[in-house]
Amino acid sequence: MSFIPPQRTLLGPGPSDISQRVLEAMARPTIGHLDPEFCKLMDEIKELLRYAFQTKNSLTFPISAPGSAGMEACFLNLVEPGDEVIVCKNGVFGARMLENVERAGGKGILVESDWGRAVSPIKLEEALEKNPKAKIVAFVHAETSTGALSDAETLAKISREFNCLTIVDAVTSLAGNPLLVDEWQLDAVYSGTQKCLSAPPGLSPVTFNQKAIEKIKSRKEKCRSWFLDLSLVMAYWSDDGKRSYHHTAPVNSLYALHESLLMLKEEGLENSWDRHQVNHLKLRAGLEELGLEYIVPEGERLPQLNSVSIPNPADDLKIRNQLLSQFSLEIGGGLGPLAGKIWRIGLMGQSSSEKNIELCLNALKKSL
Amino acid sequence: MSFIPPQRTLLGPGPSDISQRVLEAMARPTIGHLDPEFCKLMDEIKELLRYAFQTKNSLTFPISAPGSAGMEACFLNLVEPGDEVIVCKNGVFGARMLENVERAGGKGILVESDWGRAVSPIKLEEALEKNPKAKIVAFVHAETSTGALSDAETLAKISREFNCLTIVDAVTSLAGNPLLVDEWQLDAVYSGTQKCLSAPPGLSPVTFNQKAIEKIKSRKEKCRSWFLDLSLVMAYWSDDGKRSYHHTAPVNSLYALHESLLMLKEEGLENSWDRHQVNHLKLRAGLEELGLEYIVPEGERLPQLNSVSIPNPADDLKIRNQLLSQFSLEIGGGLGPLAGKIWRIGLMGQSSSEKNIELCLNALKKSL
Numbered sequence: 001m002s003f004i005p006p007q008r009t010l011l012g013p014g015p016s017d018i019s020q021r022v023l024e025a026m027a028r029p030t031i032g033h034l035d036p037e038f039c040k041l042m043d044e045i046k047e048l049l050r051y052a053f054q055t056k057n058s059l060t061f062p063i064s065a066p067g068s069a070g071m072e073a074c075f076l077n078l079v080e081p082g083d084e085v086i087v088c089k090n091g092v093f094g095a096r097m098l099e100n101v102e103r104a105g106g107k108g109i110l111v112e113s114d115w116g117r118a119v120s121p122i123k124l125e126e127a128l129e130k131n132p133k134a135k136i137v138a139f140v141h142a143e144t145s146t147g148a149l150s151d152a153e154t155l156a157k158i159s160r161e162f163n164c165l166t167i168v169d170a171v172t173s174l175a176g177n178p179l180l181v182d183e184w185q186l187d188a189v190y191s192g193t194q195k196c197l198s199a200p201p202g203l204s205p206v207t208f209n210q211k212a213i214e215k216i217k218s219r220k221e222k223c224r225s226w227f228l229d230l231s232l233v234m235a236y237w238s239d240d241g242k243r244s245y246h247h248t249a250p251v252n253s254l255y256a257l258h259e260s261l262l263m264l265k266e267e268g269l270e271n272s273w274d275r276h277q278v279n280h281l282k283l284r285a286g287l288e289e290l291g292l293e294y295i296v297p298e299g300e301r302l303p304q305l306n307s308v309s310i311p312n313p314a315d316d317l318k319i320r321n322q323l324l325s326q327f328s329l330e331i332g333g334g335l336g337p338l339a340g341k342i343w344r345i346g347l348m349g350q351s352s353s354e355k356n357i358e359l360c361l362n363a364l365k366k367s368l
Numbered sequence: 369m370s371f372i373p374p375q376r377t378l379l380g381p382g383p384s385d386i387s388q389r390v391l392e393a394m395a396r397p398t399i400g401h402l403d404p405e406f407c408k409l410m411d412e413i414k415e416l417l418r419y420a421f422q423t424k425n426s427l428t429f430p431i432s433a434p435g436s437a438g439m440e441a442c443f444l445n446l447v448e449p450g451d452e453v454i455v456c457k458n459g460v461f462g463a464r465m466l467e468n469v470e471r472a473g474g475k476g477i478l479v480e481s482d483w484g485r486a487v488s489p490i491k492l493e494e495a496l497e498k499n500p501k502a503k504i505v506a507f508v509h510a511e512t513s514t515g516a517l518s519d520a521e522t523l524a525k526i527s528r529e530f531n532c533l534t535i536v537d538a539v540t541s542l543a544g545n546p547l548l549v550d551e552w553q554l555d556a557v558y559s560g561t562q563k564c565l566s567a568p569p570g571l572s573p574v575t576f577n578q579k580a581i582e583k584i585k586s587r588k589e590k591c592r593s594w595f596l597d598l599s600l601v602m603a604y605w606s607d608d609g610k611r612s613y614h615h616t617a618p619v620n621s622l623y624a625l626h627e628s629l630l631m632l633k634e635e636g637l638e639n640s641w642d643r644h645q646v647n648h649l650k651l652r653a654g655l656e657e658l659g660l661e662y663i664v665p666e667g668e669r670l671p672q673l674n675s676v677s678i679p680n681p682a683d684d685l686k687i688r689n690q691l692l693s694q695f696s697l698e699i700g701g702g703l704g705p706l707a708g709k710i711w712r713i714g715l716m717g718q719s720s721s722e723k724n725i726e727l728c729l730n731a732l733k734k735s736l
Contacts, residue, residue, distance in 0.1 A: 003409050003626050005399045015619060018398045026620060027395035030386045030568050031373045032698045041371050064570065065433035068615040069595045076593075099594045194616055200398050202432065202570060202618030224592040225444075226467045227437045245703065247436040248562055250570030251383060252394060253621060258371050330400045335613065 008324075009351070011360055012332035013144050013305060014172070015194035015201050016348035018256075022199055025259035026252050033249045041258060042237060042249075048261035052174060052197070052269065053189065053207045055181035060207040061237040062193070062257055063228065064250050067171045070190030070204025072100055073228040074167045075138075077216050078188055081105030084134040086127050086164070088119040088155070092145035092335045093169055097138045104224060109134065115338060116307065118300040119150040121158055128162040137164045142173035144195075145335045147307035147344060148296045149177065153184040160185065165211060171195060174205065175264055176276045176304035176348060187212040193253075196276065196304055198349030199260035202253045260349075276303040279352045283345065286361040290368060295342055304352065306345040307338075311368065316340050319367045327363040376692075377719070379728055380700035381512050381673060382540070383562035383569050384716035386624075390567055393627035394620050401617045409626060410605060410617075416629035420542055420565070420637065421557065421575045423549035428575040429605040430561070430625055431596065432618050435539045438558030438572025440468055441596040442535045445584050446504060446556055449473030453504040454495050454532070456487040456523070460513035460703045461537055465506045472592060477502065483706060484675065486668040487518040489526055496530040505532045510541035512563075513703045515675035515712060516664045517545065521552040528553065533579060539563060542573065543632055544644045544672035544716060555580040561621075564644065564672055566717030567628035570621050628717075644671040647720045651713065654729040658736060663710055672720065674713040675706075679736065684708050687735045695731040 010017050031038050042061075049060045063070045075097070079085055083106040087098045090113040101108035111127045113120045119139050128134060137159040141152045152173075156166045165187040173179050176196035181189055188208050194201035208216075208230070216223075216230055223229040227247065236246035264272060280303030284294070292308040294301060310316050316333060320343075323329045332344035345360060347353075378385050399406050410429075417428045431438045443465070447453055451474040455466045458481040469476035479495045481488045487507050496502060505527040509520045520541075524534045533555040541547045544564035549557055556576050562569035576584075576598070584591075584598055591597040595615065604614035632640060648671030652662070660676040662669060678684050684701060688711075691697045700712035713728060715721075 002393060002630065003396075003412070003623055005396050005409075005623070006403075006405055007397050008399050008403070010398070010400060012400055014616065015398050015400060018620075023395040023397070023620075025370060027391040028371075028373050029375050029391070030378070030383050030562075031376050032378060032380055032383060033569065035374075035376065035692070035698065037374055041373075044371070065437060065595065066615045066618065069433060069437075072593060072595045096594065103590055103592050103594055192616070194398075200618065200620040201401065201616040202621055222471055224471050225440060226464065226471055227433065227440045229471075247434050248382065248560070248569040250434065250568065250618075250621065252386075252391075252568040252624075253570055253618065255371055255373070256620075262370065324403070330403065 006328055009329045009356055009359055011346050011351055011356060012330045013344045013346050014192065014348060016198050016346060016351040018198055018200055019350050021263065022256050022259045026200065026256035028255055030251050033251055034243060034245065038251065039243055041254065045254060045258050045261065046237065048265060049205050052261060052264060053181045054179065054183065055207050057207045057209050058239055059213060059234055063204040063206055064247060065204060066202055067190065067192035067204045069228065070206050071096065071169060072225065073206060073230065074188045074190050075100035075104050076223050076225045076228055077230045078136060078165060078167060078212060079104035079106040080219055081221060083136065084109060084131055085136040085138060086111055086131065086134045088113065088124060088139035090117060090119050090146065090148060091115050091140065091143035093140045093143060116146045116148055116295040118148050119155060121151065121154050124155060125158050128158065128164065134164055136167060138167040140169040141179065142170065142177065142302050144172045144305060146296060146338065147302045147305040148300050149302045152186065156184050156186050165215060172302065172305060175269065175272050177273055177302065181207055193257055196349045197260045197264065199257045200253065202250060203257055276347065276352050279347050279357060280306065282354065283347060283357045286357065290364055304346060304348045307342050309342055313340050322367045323363050327359065329359060329363050374696055377697045377724055377727055379714050379719055379724060380698045381712045381714050382560065382716060384566050384714060384719040386566055386568055387718050389631065390624050390627045394568065394624035396623055398619050401619055402611060402613065406619065407611055409622065413622060413626050413629065414605065416633060417573050420629060420632060421549045422547065422551065423575050425575045425577050426607055427581060427602055431572040431574055432615060433572060434570055435558065435560030435572045437596065438574050439464065439537060440593065441574060441598065442556045442558050443468035443472050444591050444593045444596055445598045446533060446535060446580060447472035447474040448587055449589060451504065452477060452499060452502045453506060454479055454499065454502045456481065456492060456507035458485055458487050458514065458516060459483055459508065459511035461508045461511060484514045484516055484663040486516050487523060489519065489522050492523060493526050496526065496532065502532055504535060506535040508537040509547065510545065510670050512540045512673060514664060514706065515670045515673040516668050517670045520554065524552050524554050533583060540670065540673060543637065543640050545641055545670065549575055561625050564717045565628045565632065567625045568621065570618060571625055644715065644720050647715050647725060648674065650722065651715060651725045654725065658732055672714060672716045675710045677710055681708050690735045691731050695727065697727060697731050
């Protein structure tokens, strides 16, 4: 039997609600991935992604796989066997970065900050002083597992002072809060489509500046992944009008991404950031009224992902199931050490609306 | 501006035409990738894929990325650094397999057959005799770059006699011609969605038997890819009802794959094979009438991909552009040493129909 999914309101850590406009774009007829019309679409997507990332980087395109593959593309291409890499860890995704370093053959050096806090610039500086051979610093801009926002500009500035390249996880931040790739001089950045862009999951927008490209081009050993080898993929997504076949791009998913990027451009990037912030404050007021406490201190909170302690941890699954069955509303649970202890309420992309805030607060009120 | 793709008839090497039914499924509302309803869908997809692959293998699921990533999942998980791997090469995809072996840290031993011919079982046997340390044999069942079909059953039997595991590329064969994973005792098999399944590109169905799983579980070094590490991914796609979070699955693409697999089941796998064969013979009669000659000898031809020599190689691009602009018809050109020399005419999945054969023959007649 055909699968008819329920109509949910997605207020978890992603995917977020996808607009009808994006879903309709996705359902348009598939064309060949080397069709001249498709090549035009690829060019438009690159240009729109440059706007979203606020960059002029030529090498800006979507990896044909989810955010974890975008992360892997950064590490497997930039890290060479033996390279020392400083990994700032303040949640699940920092831990995943360390796994990536090791699988690339690098040596990871952990800088740990508390879960629920921003990455500490002081600790990063200390680690860089202690490890003069480090070549790369990796950190998460917006930690999806905790809802904490780190100061990417400062972390990148410190890294540059020690001649390190930066790999930045912007999966949840892109389009949700300020991210200025060029102004902050971030070297390699990856994101996802299913968070504040509100396109279906499955693609990972990435951008690399010239310094990152030089590191890739000077590799002594081939990238450990053929599928994600940027020296090959960049010829497929090149600006020069030629397209050398690499893999078959996920055509319809790219239709959807294109449409979601158009919507972002129509709204305006700054307006999108503002909307996420304004709605965050509205949700916060309501959550506080219900007695729910944020786990992240003010000033380090992500507007698009609100993590609060569960009043009675025994109720975690019961209440989330109730929200799903009675209100068709999804919110997220905790991951790792925060499993059963927190809820993660996302107001990402199209999900960030007044209507959803009301639904969420009413549903929580009735369920708590 | 929204991207409105032209309505093409896709008779290239993939993607093939996607039915309205599958496109509509893809556009249904996105739900969370840990939603209980989504977990049910995942179970159904696994069951339907087992039918398509003709296997009882528990570890049968779609990798969240295109066919090249499915290939990489097989090699990065099964090949350990130092392993000797025999790679049968009779086209582009055999060459890509060799790249995969090397990036996994293995030592590739090439067994070359002519482009446009099946893999030679005799050459494989000779290579196995000469290389007693070889642990794995890799070959392409249906070479998409040439249109040649190899005898997977015999190649796997020979490999077993030398205690080698097999990695089989079934990207173009799945649902298009007989592929019997269990009966032929193939150990690791990967495919794509955009060929004879007629789902949009972006996913790679794979299946692994117990021998392959044991090799993965006995690895001394971690898989070089975190994203494709089957020891992690298999927990995400497990049968035990628990789903441990790994990455965010491409929800809507999976809706589409599910619908295309339902359509395959409704038609019946054998009927699908027969349809591809019957239409191949009809197309062949017409192509021969036009004086176009197959590059693959009879008996080694893929019914779903017909490769013919271009009468006047200078006309390659001109004629393909004409087919596209006048008839909105896509056929494929040659790859590698066959670029400019052959056309590849696909009759895959939904594209394999009498209407399309007539369109193609008429268009070629007017253009040649």
